[in-house]
Amino acid sequence: MQETMAAEQFRATPLAGPSIRSRVVDELRARIISGELAPGTHLSEISLAEAFQVSRTPIREALKQLQTEGLVEIRSRVGTFVNAPSRREITELFQMKELLEGAAARLLAQRGRCAELDALRENVERADEAVTSGSIEGYAALVHEFHDLLIAGADNTKLSAHYQTLMNQLAYQRLVFTSLSQPNRPKQSDREHHRVLELIEAKDSESAERVMREHVRASHRALMAGLDATPPT
Known part of the structure; x- marks a missing residue:
């Protein structure tokens, strides 16, 4: 309606x-x-x-x-x-999200120690608390922050500009709740963030990119499952 x-x-x-x-x-x-x-x-x-x-x-x-x-x-x-993006549009946008965030993880791993990396460590620690307490709203905000810090940490203005345009079209803030509504998804997402951070801190740029891309694909699958479960209005 x-x-x-x-x-x-x-x-x-x-x-x-x-x-x-x-x-x-x-x-x-x-x-x-x-x-x-x-x-x-x-x-x-x-x-x-x-x-x-x-x-x-x-x-x-x-x-x-x-x-x-x-x-x-x-x-x-x-x-x-x-705009109400179609399933195809959402999938295409997530494919681009995967490419950009994977590249960001690789670039951040290559940079080494920086302020964004310290902020990511603090972010996942607060995310652990949110997941443990069952605060989906709190964890959703930290998910958004994690991805923003990752992009900022890449230190690439062109990548950042393209990412911001993409996220606006995706309106990710309203979709992340749908993704996190799936059983056990918050815990899985939190573990995936930890793994990405570990690889970045280890300066394993290739693995950081691969695991980050896997994380985005997992989020996309959870989102689509959530959309399937949402009754039409």
Whole structure:
């Protein structure tokens, strides 16, 4: 069932100045990625203009930008909707995620000791606590942090830019809960993170890349199983 976005959902601070369009883009992007605006939600130009207290022109321009990023779908004579990726699109995005995160693990292993590596060690220790306590929400946040630290640790601006675009299209924050809802997946994921970290610390770049790619494939399988188990709305 499609949901229509209402102006009162936003309660946004009125925007002003030349950065209106970019601020609308940033606000909508954040709400889509977080899942606050669910896939299939109808985005009304009129409601958005009322919420942000601006004209429809910057709203229309912002929606076109988000269409370019793959976050919304503009249907001629129908309207604009939060993009709901197909199973094929999700699979293709995870294939790219596997390549980029595998490369990041390899590059980080080649760097050796750095601030991101220390942060990864702290991350997996906190993740252990979250899994032990059964905090799926807490562990999901740490999963997101782990992958972000891995990408940052690669110290490659081109890789990081491509990864950010990919993650926006994937809206991973709203999918990770589905993946982690599968039986024993949090514990398995936590063990996989530990193994990746061990290989990075050992400077075994080839094995770090291979195991990281295996981890992404395992996450993808869990996600698809979760989607299969989710009743249609």
